[in-house]
Amino acid sequence: MRKKLYNVSQIELxxxxxxxxxxxxxxxxxxxxxxxxxxxxxxxxxxxxEEFKMILLDKGSTVLGVINISSGGMNAVTADHKVVVTAAMLGKASGIILAHNHPSARLTPSEQDIALTNRIKVAAGSMDIAVVDHLIVNPAGYYSFANKGLL
Structure with missing residues (x-):
């Protein structure tokens, strides 16, 4: 009997x-x-x-689904661009819309918010996935990166 030298995980799309x-x-x-x-x-x-969510879109801007990417603390949330792009690819998205909330109710983006959006845009773009917008939300309203020319 032959001994297995490697144990590997099976990956399924x-x-x-x-x-x-x-x-x-x-x-x-x-x-x-x-x-x-x-x-x-x-x-x-x-x-x-703070939480970070994403809408997956097809080419016709039809919503394929919404995914919770991560949950953080009262002042910050971390979203890994690799997780965002992987989720978009598995969901067969042509475009994505990002969103996170600011519990402080402040709707302006921080430097970290802008840097994260740019990292995701580059990573998603390398897979032909468009970042359509990134919203900062709270119950009273939103801030749209696209509307403010930040995409």
Whole structure:
């Protein structure tokens, strides 16, 4: 009997949509994006801890899904650009919209927010995935990187 010298993990690529294509919302403007994110955000946490979420889009701006990327503390959240791009590829996204909240209710981006957005944009772009927007959200409103010319 031959002894196995290597134990390796099996990797499987899979996509299991739970919503029919005809029932998925289409993004027409930033208000649609904000509405979708607000439906997905736990309202008990939005003013307590920072979280980072992402909408996956097909080429026609139809929403393929929403994913929670990470959860942080009261003042910061870390989002790994490798996780963001991997999730977008597994979800067969052509575009992504990023969002995170500021429990402080301040809607302006920090230098770290801008740097993270740029890292994700470069990483996603290398896989032909467009970063359509990045929103900073709270219950009262949003800040859109795209609307402010930061993408």
């Amino acid at each position: 899979m996509y299991k949509p739970k919503v029919k294509a005809c029932d998925r919302p289409v993004i027409k403007d930033v208000e649609d994006v904000y509405g979708i994110f607000m439906q997905c955000w736990d309202q008990g946490k939005i003013e307590l801890i």
